[in-house]
Amino acid sequence: GAVVSQHPSRVICKSGTSVKIECRSLDFQATTMFWYRQFPKKSLMLMATSNEGSKATYEQGVEKDKFLINHASLTLSTLTVTSAHPEDSSFYICSARGTSGKSTDTQYFGPGTRLTVL
Amino acid sequence: QQQVKQSPQSLIVQKGGIPIINCAYENTAFDYFPWYQQFPGKGPALLIAIRPDVSEKKEGRFTISFNKSAKQFSLHIMDSQPGDSATYFCAASGWTTDSWGKLQFGAGTQVVVTP
Numbered sequence: 001g002a003v004v005s006q007h008p009s010r011v012i013c014k015s016g017t018s019v020k021i022e023c024r025s026l027d028f029q030a031t032t033m034f035w036y037r038q039f040p041k042k043s044l045m046l047m048a049t050s051n052e053g054s055k056a057t058y059e060q061g062v063e064k065d066k067f068l069i070n071h072a073s074l075t076l077s078t079l080t081v082t083s084a085h086p087e088d089s090s091f092y093i094c095s096a097r098g099t100s101g102k103s104t105d106t107q108y109f110g111p112g113t114r115l116t117v118l
Numbered sequence: 119q120q121q122v123k124q125s126p127q128s129l130i131v132q133k134g135g136i137p138i139i140n141c142a143y144e145n146t147a148f149d150y151f152p153w154y155q156q157f158p159g160k161g162p163a164l165l166i167a168i169r170p171d172v173s174e175k176k177e178g179r180f181t182i183s184f185n186k187s188a189k190q191f192s193l194h195i196m197d198s199q200p201g202d203s204a205t206y207f208c209a210a211s212g213w214t215t216d217s218w219g220k221l222q223f224g225a226g227t228q229v230v231v232t233p
Contacts, residue, residue, distance in 0.1 A: 006161075034220070043207060043223045044162070093161050097219070105150040105211055105219055109161040 003027050004096050006110035013084055014118055021079045021113045023094030029074035030096035034107065035067070038091045050077050084117045091115075121145055122210050124224025131198055132232050139193045139227045141208035146189070148210040152221070153182065153193050156205045165206070166193075198231045205229070 003026040013019050023033060032051050036044040048064075050056040050071035058064045066088075068080040077096075081088055091114055095107040123142045131137045141151075149170055154162035168175045168182045168191065175182045179196040195202055208224040 002164075004161075032219075041226075041228075043225050046220060049220060091159075106152070106164065106167065107221055108164060109154070112159070112161045114159070 002098070002106070002108045004094065004108045004110040006094055006113050008113060009111060010114045010116075012116045012118065015085050016083055019081045019084055019115060021081075021092055021094075021115075023077045023079070023096070023110050025075045025096040025098075025108075028096075028098045030077075030098060031074065032097045033071055033077040034095045034097070035069060035077075035079050036093045036095065038093060038112075044093065047079075081115065084115070086117045089115055089117045120225065121222040122208060122224040124208050124227060126227060127225065128228040128230070130230045130232060133199060135198050135231070137195045137198055137202075137229050137231070139206055139208065139229070140190065141192065141210075141224050142188075142190045143210050143222075144189065145210070145212065145222075147212035148222075149213075150211045150219075151182070151184065151191050152209050153180070154207045154209065156207065156226075162207060195229070198229075200231045200233055203229060203231050 005024045007022045035047045047062045048056045048058045050069050052071050056069035071077040093112040095109045097107050152167035153165045155165045156162040166177045166180045170186050181194040184191045205226045205228050207226050209221040211219045211221045
């Protein structure tokens with residue numbers, strides 16, 4: 001149990017286009033989902049926290065108009081990178097935290113999405 | 119400012135050895151301490167987690183030792199295997215009005231287990 005999926009796993013796009021990444025909790029309901037960014041050989045950097053049905057809360061320094069987050073249901077959150085530029089190229093990872101049956105502190109991570117902007 | 123300090127940055131052990139990774143924290147509101155294992159190009163996978171009411175927890179070959187008074191915790195990998203070669207992250211979280219249980223990650227430790 002506690003499986004989180006992400007789609008797509010890899011995406012290459014041209015500068016100026018928008019890219020949507022989906023994060024799904026497959027076997028549990030997630031009231032809270034988190035979006036992280038990870039640079040090579042670095043730790044995970046939290047971008048934003050989203051609660052189902054509410055606006056996302058962004059970490060300091062993260063542009064909310066650049067990284068649009070929607071958490072429309074208890075099993076799906078999306079991250080849209082708008083007008084992507086090469087500096088947005090990175091590994092994006094989501095995580096989900098459950099509502100019951102397990103410790104509500106436990107975060108389960110998706111497999112990540114490698115975004116390359118040309 | 120990193121709220122969880124992790125060391126060493128990297129370590130190499132021979133098969134069968136016991137890599138030990140250490141983490142320290144300052145925030146006494148933290149009450150949940152997980153360890154994650156990450157392979158290149160993959161998302162982190164929860165390995166084992168501990169709460170402050172116990173001083174040690176074992177799951178298979180992985181053991182967490184926790185010292186509440188020193189605000190330190192460590193991961194031991196018993197009988198390490200080449201397949202354990204990965205990056206390990208410690209983390210901590212606690213419920214406060216401004217944290218919402220968000221995980222604070224250490225910088226990571228790259229572990230290489232040689233055959």
